[in-house]
Each structure stands twice: as structure tokens, then as C-alpha cells.
Amino acid sequence: MSGSPKGDRAEEPPTLTIPRGTLLRSRVVSDVGTTLSRALDRELTGYATLVPQETLLLSGEARGVITFDDGVPVLAYNTVTDSGGPDALAELAVPGPYRVELYAVDASGLAAAHEERALRVAPDAAATELADDPDLAERTRESAPEERLRDADDEDDAVAAFLADEERIDAIREQARSEARDRAAEWGIDDALDGPDEFE
Template sequence: MTVHGGRLVHSRVVADLGDVLDLALEEAITGYATVEPQDALLLDAEGVGVLALEAGVPVAARHTGTGRVGRETLAELSVPGPCRVELYERDRPVQFADDPSNRIPPGLPADRLVRDADLANRTRSAAAERGTGERTDADALEAFLTDDDRVDAIRREARTEARQRAAEWGLTDALAEPVDSDVAVDE
């Protein structure tokens, strides 16, 4: 079964995901891995956990059966015992990786599912070098500071507020520009 198409490069029942994550990282595979814990096989639970990969780095996760996304998917997959893993390569990242709610920190699968700190660190380094990975702080900050309209609005509002408060607090004369030039504040 393929959930997002692509070319199957690896399929195995494994004790943990370490080797598969390592392989994906070394080969810089873009695509996804499906993960089906053994207890799910036994219980005949529906669906699989899917880890989206960009240049070998896990960037997002969701479960096709339970609908859990992001970190919660990892919690669901974090059960002891063997699991079936399939690794697929695609020309472009899977689409669900674009949804922020599906995103995961790159090192989290290695930390949570394999408990391999070295692999987690190598994954984080690769994420930084390959310009992929968690779209949280770095992406959010960059997006924020390059959104000129948003930044200008904050500054304009603060400027107006500062001058209003200065008047309330009797600090008007300490302002750099006389109050008369306020005309420009709300330009």
C-alpha cells in the first residue's frame, strides 16, 4: 500500500526506526516513511503513521487511521516492540508537510522513537545544513521580519502610543520630535 505514491526503497519489520531514519538521512531522501507498530498489526488497527522527509530530515507526521498530526503522531507510534517500516522516495515533499500543524522538530523521531541522541543531533545538524526542518522559530521569525506591512504596523502603532502616553505622563518635552510633527505619525 502506498499512501503518497513514490518509489519504495526499503521495506522491513524492525525493532526500531533507527536504521531507517539513518538510511533516509544518509541518502538525503525526500519522500516519506510509513510506520505500523506490531500491536497495531495484531489489533488490526487501521492506518499507518507517516513521517514526511525532506532531504532525509523528518519534518512532519500524521496518522492515516487516527487522524493524529504532528507530535501527537509520534506519541502514538512510541510503543515498544517491532514495527513494519516502508520508506518511499518522491520527487517532491508530500503535501501534508506544508501544514504547520503537521510539522515536527527534525530530531524528535530519533529522540522519541529510537532514543538515539547521536542520530537526533546528526538529524538536527543536517536540517540546519540542508535548510529544511522545523518551520517554527527560524521560519516564523524570518517570515515575521520580512513582512514589512506587519512590522510597519507594529512600529507605527507603538510610535503613536508612545506619543499619547508621553502626553499623559508629562513627558512630551522629552520626545525627540515636537508634538506638532505628529501629523506624520499616522501617515
């Protein structure tokens, strides 16, 4: 299983490639939390495919894969948009019902995929964003390896530090202003930037 490439880019995003597993369950559910809880209780190593029913009716762009290691979510991937990690979860966070299939896979079959850090999500992120279930999120954190929890906390700290770095943010804004002015000059639309600053 893998995502499809999209056009020419300087750097292609990682795609998720995992072996076909043993189908354990296939059904329509109104709450993804049911599937996440089942995977946690079974200490499943494998993956779930999630297709929101509204995407089938409206040709939407949300067909997701969530992988598990001993029941704890590791990766999230949208096979339609090639988005991974938190972005994929955000795209999948739409009203149910969902068509869900749950597969078991040997741990060795997921080892390579689980090295793709760009596709990783915090252990409790799926329970929080897809199921809106604080109790399930807490149970998932309790089952997650310490290393996974440290990684998630480190990422949160990095984001908080970035947002607190006003000088860095101001520098990024100034660079954006400068690039916009340069493009406007190239395209002959300098007057468009004479009004209020768009980057504040």
C-alpha cells in the same frame, strides 16, 4: 494517501495527502532508528510508513507516515486516528518491531503536504521519541535547515512562555470551572461539584 474523516466537527484537522512513491525498502525492524538513519544518510526526499506489529495483532490505532526532506523528518501523521505532528509521534512511540516501508518521492510531490504546519514535527523529534537515540537526533539537527531549527525553537519558546504565564493558566482553569458548573446545572448534578475542586 490520505486520512479518513471522522464525524462532524466544527473544524476538521488537516489530513496528509501525498503521492505514491517509489518503494526503496520494505521490512520488519526492531528499531525505527535504523530507518531514520538510512533516510538521513541517503538525504531522502520521500516518506516512511510505520506499522507497529502489536497494532496488527491487537487492532491498535497506530499506522504512521513520516515524510522527509533531504533526509530530515518534516511531518508525522497517524492514518488511523487522523492525528498529526507531535501527537502522531506519541501514538507511534510503542515497542517494536515495526513493519516499515520507505518510499522516494519527487520534492514537488510533497510541497503541498509540507505546507501543513499542524502536522510538522521538530527535525530531531522522531529520533528522540521513536528511536530514543540522542546521537541520531544530533545528526538530524546538524542536517536540518536553519529555518526548521528556528521554527522548532520558536515553538518551544511559545510553550515555555505559556506555561510561565500563571495568570493565563488561572484564567483557563476558572473558565473550565465555570463551564463545568453550567453543565452540571443543566444536567441537574450540581451536588457533584460541591466536593474538592476537580480542576486544581
